[in-house]
Amino acid sequence: MGHDHLIKMDYSAAVRKVLVITLVLNAGVAVAKIFYGYVTNSIAMTSDGFHSLFDGVSNVIGLIGIWIASNPPDEKHPYGHKKYETLFTIIIAVMIFATCFQILRKVYLSFFYDHRTIVTGTSFLVMLITMGINIFVMFYESKKGRQLCSEFLIADAMHTKSDIFASVSVIASLLFTKFGFRHADTIVGFIITFFIARIGSKILKDASNILVDTVCIDNAAVRAVVNGVSGVKGCHEIRSRGTVNEVYLDLHVLVKNSMPLEEAHGIADNIEEEIKKTFPAVVDIVVHVEPETMKH
Numbered sequence: 001m002g003h004d005h006l007i008k009m010d011y012s013a014a015v016r017k018v019l020v021i022t023l024v025l026n027a028g029v030a031v032a033k034i035f036y037g038y039v040t041n042s043i044a045m046t047s048d049g050f051h052s053l054f055d056g057v058s059n060v061i062g063l064i065g066i067w068i069a070s071n072p073p074d075e076k077h078p079y080g081h082k083k084y085e086t087l088f089t090i091i092i093a094v095m096i097f098a099t100c101f102q103i104l105r106k107v108y109l110s111f112f113y114d115h116r117t118i119v120t121g122t123s124f125l126v127m128l129i130t131m132g133i134n135i136f137v138m139f140y141e142s143k144k145g146r147q148l149c150s151e152f153l154i155a156d157a158m159h160t161k162s163d164i165f166a167s168v169s170v171i172a173s174l175l176f177t178k179f180g181f182r183h184a185d186t187i188v189g190f191i192i193t194f195f196i197a198r199i200g201s202k203i204l205k206d207a208s209n210i211l212v213d214t215v216c217i218d219n220a221a222v223r224a225v226v227n228g229v230s231g232v233k234g235c236h237e238i239r240s241r242g243t244v245n246e247v248y249l250d251l252h253v254l255v256k257n258s259m260p261l262e263e264a265h266g267i268a269d270n271i272e273e274e275i276k277k278t279f280p281a282v283v284d285i286v287v288h289v290e291p292e293t294m295k296h
Contacts, residue, residue: 018144018153022137026056029064029130036126040118042187043110045080045127047103048166051192052130054099054199056093061203064088089207096200102197103193110186117185119178124171131167134160166192213241217249217279231255231267233292242283249275250286264289 033049036042109115138160145153169188176184219238226235234254242248253271256263268287276282 014144014148015153016026018141018148022141022156023056023060025137025204026052029133032126032130036123040120040123041108042117042119042123042170042174042185043103043115043117044117044170044185044192045123046274047189047192047196048163048170050099050103051166051196051199052134054092054096054165054196057199057203059095061092061293066273086207086210089203090260093195093200093204093207096196096203100193100197100200103189103196107186107190107193111183115186116179117174117182119174121172127167127171127174134164134167134235138164167197175238210243216240216244216247217282222251222275222279224252225274226253226271229267229270229274231259231263231273237288245281247279247282248284249279249282250288251289252290254290254292257293259291 030049030053033052035049037046037049092236138157140157141153141160142157144254145157158224169191173184217240219240222238222240223235226232232253233256235251236254237252238249239251240247240249253267255267259267268289271287272285275285
C-alpha cells in the first residue's frame, strides 16, 4: 500500500509540473493579447485573450484537483474533499459567463458607436508569437500526457487546438480591418465569445454531473470484470459516482449458498483487486456478497 502511495505521489508530482508549465505559458499568452487588445481597441484580440485565459483555467482546476485529492479522508469527510474542486469549478464557470456578457456588450455597442480598431505591425507580431506558444503547449502537453498516461493532459492539449484556430481568426480579422472592413474585428470577437461560452458550459456540465452523482463507469464493463472472477455466480445493483479521476463504486455479487464466510470475503477481495486493475480511477469499492438464491 505504501509503494502504491509513492507511485501515486510521483505521478501527481509529474502531472503537476506539466500543468504549472502550461499554466505559466497560457497566462503569458492571455495577458499579452488582453493588454494589446485593449491598447488597440481590438474586440477580437481582447476576447481571444480571455479565451486563452480560460484555457488556463482548466490547468488551475487540474492543480487544485490534485492538491485536494492529496488530502486524505477524515472523520468529517469520509469520502474525501473532492467536491471542493467541484464548487470551485462552478464559481469559475460563472466568471466565464460574466466575461462573455461583457464582451457581447462591447460587440453590441460597437455597431452603434464609432468603433475604430488600430492595426499595427505589433498586433500581428503579438498574435503570431502567442499562437506559436499555443502550438508548443499543445504538442508538449500531448507528449507528456502520453508518457504519463494522463487522460486529463491529453484532453487539455486537444482543447488548446481551439485557441489556435481562434488566433488564426483574429489574424484574419486584423488583415480585413487593415484593408478597411471596419466590422471584421467586431464579428470575430462575437464568434470567439461562443468559444468562451462553450468552455463555461462544459465546466458547468461536468460539475453538475459530479454533484448529481452521474454514473462514472459503464455497468456492463464492470459486470464483465466481476463475472470473470472465480466463484462469482452473478452481479447486480452496480452503482458508481465521483469524477473521471476518482470513482466510488458499490455492487452486489452472488455466490453459492453453502460458501463459507471466509471464502466469500476472499472473493470480495479478488473482485476489488480486478476492478482496480481494470479501472485505475476507482479509489473505493463496496462489495455486498449475497447467496445465489437471492437473485432477483
